[in-house]
Amino acid sequence: MNPRHIEIQILADERGNTVWLGERECSVQRRHQKVLEESPSPIVDADMRRRMGEVAVRVARAAHYTNAGTVEFLVDEQKNFYFLEMNTRLQVEHPVTELITGLDLVHLQIHIANGEKLPFTQDDVKIRGHAIECRIYAEDPDNNYFPSPGKITLLLSPSGPGIRRDSGIYEGWTVPIDYDPLLAKLIGYGTDRQQAIMRLQRALNEYFVAGIKTNISLFQRILQDTDFQAGKLDTGYLGRLLAKERMQASDHAPAPAIAAIAAGLFAVLDSVSASSKNGSTGGTASAASNWKQKGRSEALR
Amino acid sequence: MVYEVTVDGKPHRLELESAEGAWKCRLDGREINVDAVLARPDVLSLLVDGRSYEIKREQTESDLHLWVGSTRFAIELRDPRSLRSRRDGTGDASGPRKLVAPMPGRIVRVLVMEKSKVEAGQGIVVVEAMKMQNEIKSPKKGVVQKILAAQGATVNAGDVLAIVE
Numbered sequence: 229m230n231p232r233h234i235e236i237q238i239l240a241d242e243r244g245n246t247v248w249l250g251e252r253e254c255s256v257q258r259r260h261q262k263v264l265e266e267s268p269s270p271i272v273d274a275d276m277r278r279r280m281g282e283v284a285v286r287v288a289r290a291a292h293y294t295n296a297g298t299v300e301f302l303v304d305e306q307k308n309f310y311f312l313e314m315n316t317r318l319q320v321e322h323p324v325t326e327l328i329t330g331l332d333l334v335h336l337q338i339h340i341a342n343g344e345k346l347p348f349t350q351d352d353v354k355i356r357g358h359a360i361e362c363r364i365y366a367e368d369p370d371n372n373y374f375p376s377p378g379k380i381t382l383l384l385s386p387s388g389p390g391i392r393r394d395s396g397i398y399e400g401w402t403v404p405i406d407y408d409p410l411l412a413k414l415i416g417y418g419t420d421r422q423q424a425i426m427r428l429q430r431a432l433n434e435y436f437v438a439g440i441k442t443n444i445s446l447f448q449r450i451l452q453d454t455d456f457q458a459g460k461l462d463t464g465y466l467g468r469l470l471a472k473e474r475m476q477a478s479d480h481a482p483a484p485a486i487a488a489i490a491a492g493l494f495a496v497l498d499s500v501s502a503s504s505k506n507g508s509t510g511g512t513a514s515a516a517s518n519w520k521q522k523g524r525s526e527a528l529r
Numbered sequence: 530m531v532y533e534v535t536v537d538g539k540p541h542r543l544e545l546e547s548a549e550g551a552w553k554c555r556l557d558g559r560e561i562n563v564d565a566v567l568a569r570p571d572v573l574s575l576l577v578d579g580r581s582y583e584i585k586r587e588q589t590e591s592d593l594h595l596w597v598g599s600t601r602f603a604i605e606l607r608d609p610r611s612l613r614s615r616r617d618g619t620g621d622a623s624g625p626r627k628l629v630a631p632m633p634g635r636i637v638r639v640l641v642m643e644k645s646k647v648e649a650g651q652g653i654v655v656v657e658a659m660k661m662q663n664e665i666k667s668p669k670k671g672v673v674q675k676i677l678a679a680q681g682a683t684v685n686a687g688d689v690l691a692i693v694e
Contacts, residue, residue, distance in 0.1 A: 366659075375659035377632055378686055382571050382585065405633050405658040433599055438571070438587045448599065482582065484536040487595045487602040489554055489563055490573050490584040492532045492543040494595075495606055497567040520550075521566050528568045528583070 230464035231302040233257070234269050234309065236284035237325045239336060240294045241346040248281030249329050250355050252298075252321055255461040256450065258373070263443075263466065264450060265321035266360040267328050270421065270459025271307065277355070280309055287314060295340050296322075296333055320413065323392060324359035327417040358421040360428055366409040368441035377405045381439035386431035390417045390424070393431075403440055411442065421459070425451055449474075535605040590687070626668045628691040630684040634658030639680055645673050647693060654678050654690050667693050 233254045240246035253269035254262045268277070284299035296318045301309040322333050340346070367373040383399040395412035397403070403411065414435065416428030429451050435444050450456050453469055532543045544555040554561045564576040571586040585596040593604045634656040641653055652664035653673070667673075671693045678690040 374663055375632065375661055377634075377658060382569075382587070384572070384585070407659070409659050436585050436596065438585065445599070481600050482597040484539065484602060485541075485556055485561075486575065486577060486582055486584070486597050487536045487604065488534045488541045488543055488556055489561065489577065490575060490582075490595055490597065491534045491536070491593075491604045491606050492530070492545050492554075493552065493563070493565045493575070494567075494573055494584075494586055495532065495608070496530055496545055497565065497573070498570075520564075524566050524574050525568050528572070528574060 230462035235298045235300040241340045243345045245346045246285045247350045267324040327359040358424040359417045360424045361415040362447040364412040365443045366403045369446045376441035377403045378440045384436040386434040390427040391431045533607045625694040627689045630688045636678045
């Protein structure tokens, strides 16, 4: 039986104030690496949060720890939690905590290092809403997560309500072979877990990277999985999901007819835009369709 | 304009006619009204039967893919009136096949020698990239005709590593 990996964010100033800032559920892992994280955890209630938070703060105080840190626990089916280790730094998944607490943890790190007091107490910390983060990697999910460095030839990035994107990439950039393949962190925030999932699904459908392979399709698969939506997670979850047969294309899959029509139109419109660049008047565009064209390209931003 | 379009291996016949800012299509004989705008050089916004689609084009040297939303289709497009023939692939299964580096990296190990007999899927060369080592496998059963990868060499995506006959 696999446990859940649930960790507590703590923050301590150099003036004796140590607080806990809620938990993160990090059980969705591939080869023991976190891939998707969320806060709060679907199984942690206010009482369990407080008990875990108090243990985490005791751990930090015992070590005279200052600044940001994470105390990691393994949690069994009876919701007993057991200390695993402490990460004495700010972690990749910190944005989900920032979104549900409304705090800027990086700003606070600098604040603390500057010798200043934390501008709030434990009682001021409120958890609100739900946030889920996807680690977008340059790897190919259809080819055993083979790394995929190379030049990004087209980048369409999602945005909109509840979507936060911490990204290190841009169109035209070449992803190097020398480093870890993390490209961006895509986080969905909502009033509750269901809304966070729906917003993230929309954002993942809009996210498009050409020139390299990414694991965006892996997250589409996770977010539509019934066990994930029910919060039924443990550290074996992703291994089980990946071992399952891929679901065949659903009714939402577009007909190949659309692709065929688009292929022809690309060829035609390529030559139209090429000729208009050469100075010839571009064809029969009336005033009405110029408005349509402008409206449509605005809507695509 | 008339095109022969192959989508994921299935051929279609497409006729396109510009009509007052929109397009009249006939796809395999079926009439469809379409409105289209090229939002960016590789992004097409399409309105078909009142539904809107965003189509992204991904073109490499050897192939063309179109993404309709999150679904990817392999495309071959031919203008039957054009005298240009379709581009070749990397050889057919019964002839010599090239083993190509799928991504940039460094050759860590060459696993077989020239003239060795190999099975389909057998590892030929190990390439290292992004902190991972990856085995590049033979595309077919045959004999290694030539090895072009040297241990320690850096390769780019598309570089030929070996030829299996």
